[in-house]
Amino acid sequence: MKTRFTSLVKLKKSSMQKSEQAMQQANTNLNSATSALKASYKSLDEIQTPQSGKIGDILASRVLFGSQRETILHNKNWLEFAKEQMYKAKERLKLDMIEYEKFNYLELEEIKKELTRRKIAEAKDLDEVALMTYKGGNR
Numbered sequence: 284m285k286t287r288f289t290s291l292v293k294l295k296k297s298s299m300q301k302s303e304q305a306m307q308q309a310n311t312n313l314n315s316a317t318s319a320l321k322a323s324y325k326s327l328d329e330i331q332t333p334q335s336g337k338i339g340d341i342l343a344s345r346v347l348f349g350s351q352r353e354t355i356l357h358n359k360n361w362l363e364f365a366k367e368q369m370y371k372a373k374e375r376l377k378l379d380m381i382e383y384e385k386f387n388y389l390e391l392e393e394i395k396k397e398l399t400r401r402k403i404a405e406a407k408d409l410d411e412v413a414l415m416t417y418k419g420g421n422r
Contacts, residue, residue, distance in 0.1 A: 284397065288390035295383040302379040306372040313365040320358040327351045 330347055333340045 284394050286390050286393040286397070288386050288393060291386045292383070292390050295379065295386050299376070299379040299383045302372065302376040306369070306376050309365065309369040309372040313362070313369050316358065316362040316365040320355070320362050323351065323355045323358050327355065 327348070330344070330351060332344055332348075
């Protein structure tokens with residue numbers, strides 16, 4: 284049964300589904316950032332520092348450590364950004380779900396009112412038919 288809220292309910296449901304997809308994407312991005320940060324820490328732990336040898340080897344190791352620290356810093360920033368995006372996606376989804384539920388409730392209430400109105404009209408029609416039949420049988 285169509286009501287004046289039907290099109291709004293469809294629109295809000297579509298918006299809610301888009302928000303769910305955005306949240307899933309943000310969750311995937313968050314998981315990727317977390318695993319990248321763990322991998323960069325693991326790579327830092329695996330770097331061997333030379334205890335003796337040429338100065339070039341020590342300098343190369345130093346540059347490698349610096350590069351890995353920059354990678355870790357980049358991944359930390361990425362993780363913070365992904366967390367923020369996840370938070371925003373959750374909030375957007377929550378608002379969209381509330382909007383959808385609100386209009387869905389209004390649509391259901393409208394349907395209930397229409398069904399009640401129809402039942403009353405049908406009862407009146409049946410009363411009229413019964414009254415006509417009763418009067419027609421007494422003649």
